[in-house]
Amino acid sequence: MHFRLTILCILATCNIGAKAQNVAIKTNMLYDVLGVASLGVETATSKHSSFSLSGTYNPLKYSGAKWKNFSLQLEHRHWFHRTFTGPFVSVNVCYGGFNLDKLHLGGLYGKHRQGHFLGGGIGGGYSIILSPRCNIDFSIDLDVIRCRYDRFREGSIPYLEGRFSSTEVLPIGTGISFVYIIK
Secondary structure, eight states: OHHHHHHHHHHHHHHHTOOGGGEEEEEEHHHHHTTOEEEEEEEEEETTEEEEEEEEEEOOEETTEEEEEEEEEEEEEEESSBTTBEEEEEEEEEEEEEEEESOOSGGGTTEEEEEEEEEEEEEEEEEEESSSSEEEEEEEEEEEEEEEEEEEEOSSSOEEEEEEEEEEEEOTTOEEEEEEEEO
């Protein structure tokens, strides 16, 4: 999975014809703290716009509970000052998969869910310059996500209860990201 994400990031920057000083690599530190690895590449396409491709991946189990997931998010940002600086608004599309088991949160108790999601949303944020190459991005996104999943009953003999779908509003792209600008 890491290899595929790396290849996608490289292709995203090559297809736009980016110059080195217009490319940034970023990681969402909020996801990282939760144990969900995140990596993204952002490319300036003009003085006031950029495109980014970000991904997350969590292959781990936590003391018998499973919260495995992956996601990819393609985002376009409009910068009000200049690219990689100050306030911005964004639109995005996202895709991902999940495998949740033995999580006793909210309505998940006693259920194992495995499936995929697709969605999109809007967001905004602010980028603070730390040095000529380093920034911190604060972003808030609201995404409408359509999920399709199989639900299994937990127990000594788990069984498939059925295939379900739902629509949720989630803050998929929200975060505090460390950004390294390549020069």
